[in-house]
Every structure is written in structure tokens, then in C-alpha cells.
Amino acid sequence: MFRVADRGELFNLSVSGVETGPTMVNIRTLDPQSSPSAAFGSQLRSSREAHGWSQDQLAERMEYSGTYVSAVETARKSPTLKFAKSADAALGTGQTLELMWWGVKRSALPGFPEHAAQETRATKIRIFEPTIIPGLLQTREYAAAHATANVQRGAITREQADERLRFLATRQRLHLRTSPPFIHAVIDESAIRRRIGGSEVTAAQLDHLVAMAAQPHVILQITPFSLHEPIPFGAFVTLLTFPDRSVAGYTESADRGFVIRETTTVADWERAYDRLQADALPRTESLALIRKAREELT
Numbered sequence: 001m002f003r004v005a006d007r008g009e010l011f012n013l014s015v016s017g018v019e020t021g022p023t024m025v026n027i028r029t030l031d032p033q034s035s036p037s038a039a040f041g042s043q044l045r046s047s048r049e050a051h052g053w054s055q056d057q058l059a060e061r062m063e064y065s066g067t068y069v070s071a072v073e074t075a076r077k078s079p080t081l082k083f084a085k086s087a088d089a090a091l092g093t094g095q096t097l098e099l100m101w102w103g104v105k106r107s108a109l110p111g112f113p114e115h116a117a118q119e120t121r122a123t124k125i126r127i128f129e130p131t132i133i134p135g136l137l138q139t140r141e142y143a144a145a146h147a148t149a150n151v152q153r154g155a156i157t158r159e160q161a162d163e164r165l166r167f168l169a170t171r172q173r174l175h176l177r178t179s180p181p182f183i184h185a186v187i188d189e190s191a192i193r194r195r196i197g198g199s200e201v202t203a204a205q206l207d208h209l210v211a212m213a214a215q216p217h218v219i220l221q222i223t224p225f226s227l228h229e230p231i232p233f234g235a236f237v238t239l240l241t242f243p244d245r246s247v248a249g250y251t252e253s254a255d256r257g258f259v260i261r262e263t264t265t266v267a268d269w270e271r272a273y274d275r276l277q278a279d280a281l282p283r284t285e286s287l288a289l290i291r292k293a294r295e296e297l298t
Contacts, residue, residue: 030074037075039114040084040100045073047091061090094120095170102167112257115238115250116171119181124241126273127185128233132196133205134185135168136175137212137220142205143168145197180217186273186280188223188231192293199297206294213287221280222289229279232272239269 030038048058048069055073056066064083071077079087084101088094099116119125127134133142147161156164174180192209195202213220223231238250249260249269260266281289 035075036100037078039117040079040097041073041075043100043117044069044079044087044097047087047093047096048073051091058087058090062086095173096120099167099170102163102170112252114259115240115257116167118240118242118248118259119171120174121242122181122240123243124182124184124239126239126241127183128187128231128237128273128276129185129191130188130231130233130236132191132194133187133209136172136183137185137209137218138168139201139205139208140165140169141201142197142208145201149196175212175215175217182217182219184219184221184277186221186223186276189225189289189293192222192290195297203294203297206290206297209290210287210294213283213290219283220286220290221277221283222286223276223280224289227279231279232276237269237273239266239273 030041048055051058053061054066055069059066059069062069062083064086068077068083072079072083079097079101081098081101084097088097091097096117099120100114102116125136127136132146135143138146143165144161147156147164150156151158151161192206196205209220212218235251235253240248240250242248247266247270249266251258251260260269280286
């Protein structure tokens with residue numbers, strides 16, 4: 001048994017092997033932080049148990065075998081994309097498991113799969129991005145140019161770049177929901193000035209930012225070069241607020257992502273984000289600066 005945070009709460013979790021009615025055999029403890037596959041298996045099991053279903057009952061709804069469900073829950077087998085989508089449909093978990101499946105493929109950045117899955121459940125997403133346009137607001141061409149640059153540097157393979165683009169497209173579907181999460185993005189001026197993919201791609205990206213800012217669920221602010229106060233964050237930061245009003249943070253280093261739930265740290269981040277919002281340009285002035293940067297490209 002161990003403690004794992006999910007849906008903003010802490011609960012006890014143990015992972016078993018095959019279930020036969022009320023009896024469980026082949027008990028196996030699984031640490032969801034040990035690998036993306038383990039995180040996927042833990043999420044699958046907790047979602048299934050929330051319905052009160054056995055592995056066989058879930059398998060029947062998914063048209064898979066109970067043995068296969070057990071193998072995925074204990075990370076003895078990796079899920080397929082078809083399996084993840086089928087599980088989401090059966091469990092009513094939106095795109096949670098599908099996004100976690102992409103996380104299994106993107107195992108080079110531990111921590112991100114868990115964050116992406118939580119993103120689907122958030123009612124509010126607050127973002128600070130100091131260097132590039134946030135992923136949820138990127139055009140495909142901009143994202144592709146950024147991924148290609150990583151390929152050319154040898155940081156990732158072409159196959160990984162293509163997977164990241166498909167993964168991003170899946171994440172961006174949240175904009176199409178009937179009730180999408182409220183998104184407040186504070187972006188440093190350097191991100192809108194940097195010509196990723198050349199002038200054409202950057203111009204289209206800035207046009208897309210202005211269009212997204214017109215959506216009722218999106219607010220954009222820019223921290224300008226003229227800001228004299230030091231920015232409270234030195235790296236990319238996201239704060240996710242869930243329906244129960246709990247909040248989780250996320251940030252990244254060069255080689256891994258970190259989901260932050262520790263109450264004091266999250267509260268510090270929220271206060272820092274409030275200050276960041278106050279120091280950034282107001283919405284109207286931010287859009288004017290984006291349009292000015294767009295005009296200067298041509």
C-alpha cells in the first residue's frame with residue numbers, strides 16, 4: 001500500500017494482478033511514479049474501482065479480456081492507443097487515458113504524462129511561459145518547427161517529433177469541449193518576438209494567439225521587456241485547478257517534469273502568479289503588443 005494523489009485528494013492504493021470474483025490473487029504493488037506505464041496502470045485501476053467494476057466487467061465493456069486488463073494495470077503489458085480510447089469510453093474519463101498513452105510513448109520526460117492526464121480534468125489552467133508560445137495555444141506549424149529544431153539538435157528523433165505533434169493535437173481538443181477549462185496564459189515578450197519556423201510561421205502563430213484571445217475561455221497577458229520588476233518564475237509553470245478547488249502545479253527541468261501537490265509550495269506559486277498577473281500588461285495592451293510584433297514581421 002502507498003499514498004498517491006489523484007483528483008486533488010490522497011487515497012490508499014494497491015495494485016493487484018488477476019481478479020477472480022471477490023478474491024484477488026497475484027498481488028503486486030505498483031508505484032505510479034516509477035514509469036509512465038505504471039502511472040497508466042494505476043490510473044486505469046483507480047478509475048475502474050471508482051465504478052465498482054472487476055477487471056472482467058471492465059474488459060467486457062471494452063471487448064478485451066480480463067487478463068489483458070490485468071496485465072495493463074500491473075504494467076506487465078503496455079497499452080495500445082485503441083485500448084486507451086476504449087477504456088476512456090467505457091469509464092467516462094474523457095481523454096485522460098488517451099493522453100497518458102501518449103505519455104507512455106513520450107517516456108523521455110517523466111512526470112509529463114501525469115500532468116497531461118490531470119489537464120483534462122482541470123476547470124482552470126494558469127500558465128506562465130518565458131520562452132515559447134504555450135503548447136495549448138500553438139499552431140501545428142509552429143509546434144512542428146519547434147519539434148524539427150529539436151530533431152536537428154539531436155535531442156529527439158523524427159519519430160518522437162511526430163508523436164509529440166499528435167500528442168499535442170490530442171491535448172488541444174479541450175478547446176472544443178462544450179465547457180472548456182478557463183485558460184489564463186501569461187507569456188513573456190521574448191516568446192512572441194522569437195521567430196520560430198521563420199517569419200511566416202511566426203506571423204500565423206501570432207494571428208492564432210489573437211484569435212484564441214477572442215475566445216471567452218482564454219485570457220492572454222504579456223510580460224514586456226520594459227517590466228522593471230523581476231519575474232517571480234524562472235521557468236515554465238502551470239497551475240491546474242480542479243472541480244473540488246484543489247490545485248496542482250507543474251514545471252519542467254531539462255530532462256523531466258515535476259507535478260507539485262505540496263500545499264505550501266502550490267500556495268506560494270499561486271501568490272507569485274497573482275503578482276505576475278498584476279505586473280503583466282492588461283489584456284488590451286497585451287493584444288496590442290502581439291499585433292505590433294505581427295506587423296513588424298512584415
